[in-house]
Amino acid sequence: MVTSIVIVGVGGQGVMTLARWLGRAAVAAGYDVKIAEVHGLSQRGGSVEVHVRIGERVYAPVVSEGDADYVVAMEAIEALRAFRYLKEEALFVVNKRIIQVPGKYVDPEQVYRALAVHKGLRLVPAFELALKIGDPIYENSVLLGYVAKLLRLDGFVDWLDEKNLRAFEEGRRLASAL
Amino acid sequence: MKHLLLGNEAIAYGALSAGVAVAAGYPGTPSSEIIETLLEFKDRKVYWASNEKTAVELAYGAALAGARALAAMKHVGLNVAADPFHSAAYTGVVGGLLIVTADDPHMWSSQNEQDTRWYGLQSYIPVLEPSEPQEAFKMAKDGLALSESLEHPVLLRSTTRVSHVRAPVVVEPPAPPKFGKFSRDVERYVLVPQNARRRRADVLRKWELLKDFSARFMSVEGEGDVTVVASGVGYLYAVEALERLGVKARIVKIGMSVPLSKKVVDVVTDEVVVVEEGDPVVETQLRVMGIKTKGKIDGFFPQSGELSLRAVVEGLSKALGLGVKLADPAKPTLQPPPRPPYLCPGCPHMGTFYALKLAGAGQKVVWSGDIGCYTLGINTGQQDLATHMGSSIGLGMGIALSDREKLVVATIGDSTFYHAALPQLIDLKTKKIPLVLVVMDNEYTAMTGGQPSPSRAVPAERLMEAIGIKHYVIDPVDVKRSVEVAKRAIAEAKSGEPVALISRRPCVLEALRAARRSGFKPPKYYVVSDRCRSCGICYNLLKCYAITKLPDGKAWIDPSLCNGCSMCAQVCPYDAIKPAEPDKVSKWLELWSQA
Ligand code: SF4
Numbered sequence: 036m037v038t039s040i041v042i043v044g045v046g047g048q049g050v051m052t053l054a055r056w057l058g059r060a061a062v063a064a065g066y067d068v069k070i071a072e073v074h075g076l077s078q079r080g081g082s083v084e085v086h087v088r089i090g091e092r093v094y095a096p097v098v099s100e101g102d103a104d105y106v107v108a109m110e111a112i113e114a115l116r117a118f119r120y121l122k123e124e125a126l127f128v129v130n131k132r133i134i135q136v137p138g139k140y141v142d143p144e145q146v147y148r149a150l151a152v153h154k155g156l157r158l159v160p161a162f163e164l165a166l167k168i169g170d171p172i173y174e175n176s177v178l179l180g181y182v183a184k185l186l187r188l189d190g191f192v193d194w195l196d197e198k199n200l201r202a203f204e205e206g207r208r209l210a211s212a213l
Numbered sequence: 214m215k216h217l218l219l220g221n222e223a224i225a226y227g228a229l230s231a232g233v234a235v236a237a238g239y240p241g242t243p244s245s246e247i248i249e250t251l252l253e254f255k256d257r258k259v260y261w262a263s264n265e266k267t268a269v270e271l272a273y274g275a276a277l278a279g280a281r282a283l284a285a286m287k288h289v290g291l292n293v294a295a296d297p298f299h300s301a302a303y304t305g306v307v308g309g310l311l312i313v314t315a316d317d318p319h320m321w322s323s324q325n326e327q328d329t330r331w332y333g334l335q336s337y338i339p340v341l342e343p344s345e346p347q348e349a350f351k352m353a354k355d356g357l358a359l360s361e362s363l364e365h366p367v368l369l370r371s372t373t374r375v376s377h378v379r380a381p382v383v384v385e386p387p388a389p390p391k392f393g394k395f396s397r398d399v400e401r402y403v404l405v406p407q408n409a410r411r412r413r414a415d416v417l418r419k420w421e422l423l424k425d426f427s428a429r430f431m432s433v434e435g436e437g438d439v440t441v442v443a444s445g446v447g448y449l450y451a452v453e454a455l456e457r458l459g460v461k462a463r464i465v466k467i468g469m470s471v472p473l474s475k476k477v478v479d480v481v482t483d484e485v486v487v488v489e490e491g492d493p494v495v496e497t498q499l500r501v502m503g504i505k506t507k508g509k510i511d512g513f514f515p516q517s518g519e520l521s522l523r524a525v526v527e528g529l530s531k532a533l534g535l536g537v538k539l540a541d542p543a544k545p546t547l548q549p550p551p552r553p554p555y556l557c558p559g560c561p562h563m564g565t566f567y568a569l570k571l572a573g574a575g576q577k578v579v580w581s582g583d584i585g586c587y588t589l590g591i592n593t594g595q596q597d598l599a600t601h602m603g604s605s606i607g608l609g610m611g612i613a614l615s616d617r618e619k620l621v622v623a624t625i626g627d628s629t630f631y632h633a634a635l636p637q638l639i640d641l642k643t644k645k646i647p648l649v650l651v652v653m654d655n656e657y658t659a660m661t662g663g664q665p666s667p668s669r670a671v672p673a674e675r676l677m678e679a680i681g682i683k684h685y686v687i688d689p690v691d692v693k694r695s696v697e698v699a700k701r702a703i704a705e706a707k708s709g710e711p712v713a714l715i716s717r718r719p720c721v722l723e724a725l726r727a728a729r730r731s732g733f734k735p736p737k738y739y740v741v742s743d744r745c746r747s748c749g750i751c752y753n754l755l756k757c758y759a760i761t762k763l764p765d766g767k768a769w770i771d772p773s774l775c776n777g778c779s780m781c782a783q784v785c786p787y788d789a790i791k792p793a794e795p796d797k798v799s800k801w802l803e804l805w806s807q808a
């Protein structure tokens with residue numbers, strides 16, 4: 036059994052960091068893993084997409100459309116773009132945050148409504164929580180905590196610093212409340 | 214111990230464990246991390262070369278002198294290095310020579326999709342093709358050893374989904390670097406025709422030998438009525454797709470795809486399905502051997518783009534007559550607007566393009582572009598062509614010779630300039646071709662992650678002086694002066710001589726990195742909303758990515774994106790854009806220019 040995760044966001048948000056954290060935890064838990072930077076890491080502000088596959092033995096490095104068990108979006112417009120990866124029963128974890136596309140203002144409420152068409156949607160206030168902790172950069176730790184809880188992966192805590200750990204725990208707490 | 218390594222890092226560690234002593238490359242996605250990784254090892258000679266040809270020559274020369282050497286580049290880079298590459302097969306080597314190319318199917322960041330394995334067939338150089346990072350490690354190591362034992366260069370062909378995949382890899386420790394001594398052998402190393410003809414016979418002999426060697430990199434797995442031949446990342450997709458389809462098959466895994474092992478005919482049945490990334494290189498060789506194939510040639514798998522699990526499941530299903538059709542992916546009810554790549558907020562190229570746009574207004578200009586960050590000048594309509602490294606001046610000269618009505622403005626970044634433009638400068642001068650050459654010097658190879666460019670050691674104006682090309686130096690962040698000078702350059706070029714404009718300011722990302730280390734935060738700019746008249750100059754003409762057009766047409770600056778370059782404040786005709794911390798402005802511009 037292989038678990039397929041697609042992580043998306045906007046360049047500069049730390050999509051790759053999140054993917055690598057997951058990968059490290061998966062290896063620590065004894066799994067095989069493949070992480071593929073599928074799109075856009077060389078430029079700022081563009082769409083970024085990373086695929087993570089975890090299992091006893093992972094072959095294909097890239098997740099196919101309609102094949103993801105989890106889609107994790109660090110930004111909601113990018114979540115719309117990643118819609119095509121969702122399996123019907125997939126969990127769709129979306130950071131409640133919009134980063135506008137220059138020159139093309141979109142209404143956030145419309146985006147959230149469109150995302151809610153997928154019944155496994157989980158809107159997570161990671162950005163808001165991160166701001167409370169003190170810096171938007173903690174949003175990926177919140178999401179990491181959230182996803183780690185869903186995937187029942189441990190082995191993170193020892194290398195997160197105090198604030199990231201706090202963000203991580205907030206994420207876990209949100210996921211356990213499901 | 215398992216490390217989570219990128220395929221490219223694994224290649225570097227593989228070469229290190231084989232005692233690589235000399236390595237050189239030119240940065241290019243998806244290959245750059247190979248040299249980046251090797252650069253950490255100070256007991257080796259590792260360089261970023263000014264282009265792929267010099268990189269291959271450095272490694273080739275070292276290998277002639279008995280060293281174990283590596284050259285790395287992206288697929289299109291091998292075109293630049295094709296000349297020494299072909300000769301290397303004729304002279305052979307003494308140490309080991311491993312040439313690594315990272316192909317980019319689907320052209321995620323490239324201008325074409327070429328499959329470098331054809332170069333193997335054409336030059337008689339064997340090609341190893343790993344499927345994942347662990348194998349990339351092993352093949353880099355074995356490839357160097359093989360090269361040395363056969364005295365013949367070896368090509369390691371990776372693709373994006375090997376180079377840029379991170380997976381657990383068990384690495385062996387680096388072996389001490391193996392340097393060597395050059396011994397004279399004129400008949401072998403001087404390829405005058407009579408020597409080359411003798412070497413040709415030798416190359417053909419080696420090629421037959423290699424067809425036997427190739428079997429060592431071939432393995433047969435599983436049992437079944439169906440036989441699938443797969444190479445590279447195609448192997449991974451094939452295994453998983455067969456599992457999905459519930460088909461029992463024999464899989465012939467090809468590790469050396471050029472030349473294909475003669476042994477293939479011993480294991481294949483009358484018909485095989487071929488799964489490979491790129492062109493039908495393995496498939497073509499199988500057909501030459503008289504084997505019936507279903508693969509890319511007859512359209513079972515797509516001829517363009519990357520393989521995917523989906524494409525391989527569907528292709529196998531068709532080839533095996535299973536009639537499996539996958540459901541269409543879900544579509545959202547709201548189409549997200551595209552997020553096209555933009556120049557970074559504060560990018561010096563943004564200022565250069567703005568100045569050129571204003572200076573060229575009302576005139577017939579052909580924007581002759583090139584390959585690099587600045588290809589994004591396409592966003593402001595300032596790239597009419599960009600086809601390969603050096604195309605801006607090269608093609609620009611041809612256009613200027615043909616179309617006398619228009620003025621050619623050729624824009625080229627510093628790294629590309631040193632890579633491909635120096636002989637062109639000489640043509641520009643000797644043929645007196647009137648064009649405006651703009652060297653956009655941000656002092657880094659920024660697109661591939663900020664490798665050093667030669668511009669500091671060899672400033673472009675020195676070359677212009679030496680060759681005798683009239684030139685000006687501008688700072689693109691000084692908008693007013695840049696526009697004035699650009700106007701002057703255009704007027705002078707129109708009167709019939711080539712003029713160069715060197716627009717110099719370091720990459721803003723590199724400056725930010727340096728500022729962060731010293732604890733300095735650049736000032737942010739904001740829009741005074743009631744002064745803004747919605748003219749759109751800042752977001753339409755300057756096109757800073759940090760500036761959003763609000764529903765009422767007014768501008769808004771996202772403070773988390775602004776890098777404080779001040780250009781928007783300079784271009785706003787209504788003085789509506791201000792720095793939040795005015796006292797920091799000049800300090801930042803000063804720090805930045807020294808990055
Ligand atoms: S240039 Fe000035 S006036 Fe024009 S849209 Fe931008 S901020 Fe508003």
Ligand code: SF4
Pocket residue numbers: 558559738757758759760770774775776777778779780781782
């Ligand atoms: S100062 Fe203006 S042009 Fe420069 S980065 Fe900030 S918003 Fe963009």
